[in-house]
Amino acid sequence: MASTKMKIKKSKSGGYEVMVLAKHPMETGLRKDKKTGNKIPEHFIENMEFAVNGEVVAQANLGTGVSKNPLIGVGIPNAKPGDTVTVSWVDNKGESDSAEKAVK
């Protein structure tokens, strides 16, 4: 399910900024399940890649220290209106999601 949301804004320093809101529990592996008493295993986004017109320009590396439902912002200074920005992420279980938006 494409639950990853994207926003592209003009950057004050020129170019654009991409902001991504991903839906993910980002479990640290330290929390215990209240019912069973067992530790909830680690489950977190590892890499999140940002591409402009198919070319990867940045890769964010996330860990369990990143908040649940990660909000990630990255600069894409050379992007121009009409360019396609894609974000795709993979977690430690191999699950993934992506989103795409055009620069206006």
Add this chain to the structure above:
Amino acid sequence: MKKLISLALAAGIALVGVSTVQAISESEIQQDIEAFQGYFLKRFPGLTIEDFQDGVNALPQYAHRRANWELAMEFPPYEPEMEKAAEEWNMPFANGKSLNDCDLAPGHTYPVFDAATGDLRTIVGDINACLKANGEDPIKNVKRAKMARLVAHYRSQFNGERVAIDFSDPGAQALYEKGRQFYWAKRGQLNFSCADCHVHNAGNMVRGDVLSAGLGHGVGFPVWRTKWQVAGKPWGTIHRRYGGCNKQVRAHPFKAQGEEYKALEFYEAVMNTGIPLKVPSQRQ
């Protein structure tokens, strides 16, 4: 109107719905508004009435925390839910109509006094009334989730409109007085009134937090709170917040959409006269 009230009092006739509360006139309410707003504009020099839209974020005492809110607002966390609410608002009922066809008052005029019933209408109440009238199930949880985002969706369409409450009816004036008395009455084991924190101590610290100003309370509601988000239930209506606040002073919370909180909401809305709506809001 005024003549009728004084005649009613002279005859010892209790006003509808409020038998023990003194009558208050429209001009007295106007004076209350001026006094209340004047107090906060003086307490926080440099702030305009519009600044109170942003709640505690507008206060200089909150400067060390303001970045939490500014950074959150770069991509408001409630946006995906607001998109969902916009879709839900247009989803057809079994009879083909939708919430779009409901008879709602403008967002900046709530709560609305209904002379026919002698009661206050809130957006929450009106949405459920509309659902029932169209043969749909009303929403049970009136404080959170779906109801909160629907209210946020509706109200946000009036963003920028200045709060304007009609208190010309004596019935409305009586309910205003009931809300005012609630606001200023001490309650709970901690024996605090709303005013103790939000008027007398607005801008001061309570443990690690800064107390918001009473002026502007509700103008940004429904609210998306980080504390509630971390617990998995981010949305809240103003009545959800009232309940939480009452519990914090170790007072028994009242029922959401019950007469106490509706009267309190009415009082606070009247105090907010002239402040532009800014819905929803993101807060701690």
Add this chain to the structure above:
Amino acid sequence: MKRRIFLKGSLAAGTLAVAAGAGMLTPKSVLAAAWPKAAFESETEADALNAFFGTSDAEESDQVSIKAPLQAENGAVVPVKVMTSLTGVEGIAICAIKNPRPYTTSLRVSDGGGGLYSTRIKMGQTSPVHCYVKAGGKLYMASQEIKVTVGGCGG
């Protein structure tokens, strides 16, 4: 005023082999770059920086700026935004010093990327937050303390 900071901490065995900055992206390696496990699992900041940047020798720079609250509203969701006017940015990293594993998150940047990384981190307690930017082959940093307290009246 620029100051050199030499971080104390042991160099993990084998670190010298990756000192050439294997943690960084080159345009061709971008798509294949693996998640920097060694950095995330390091128990000291120095080890983590060496694993990711190939060095822990950083210079404080006012060209690296941090936007973050002085006091977090909630330790589970602390917003931190790192910005830099430096050119040739290769990577950015954020370390919350008092967290059990200080290395919290990083960004690898290639030619089309910029000097901006914004995120929300978890902080267990009040701590300095160190933000690093590798640009033009050198490592720069800026620091800000973020207070984490218990709230007063939550509702």
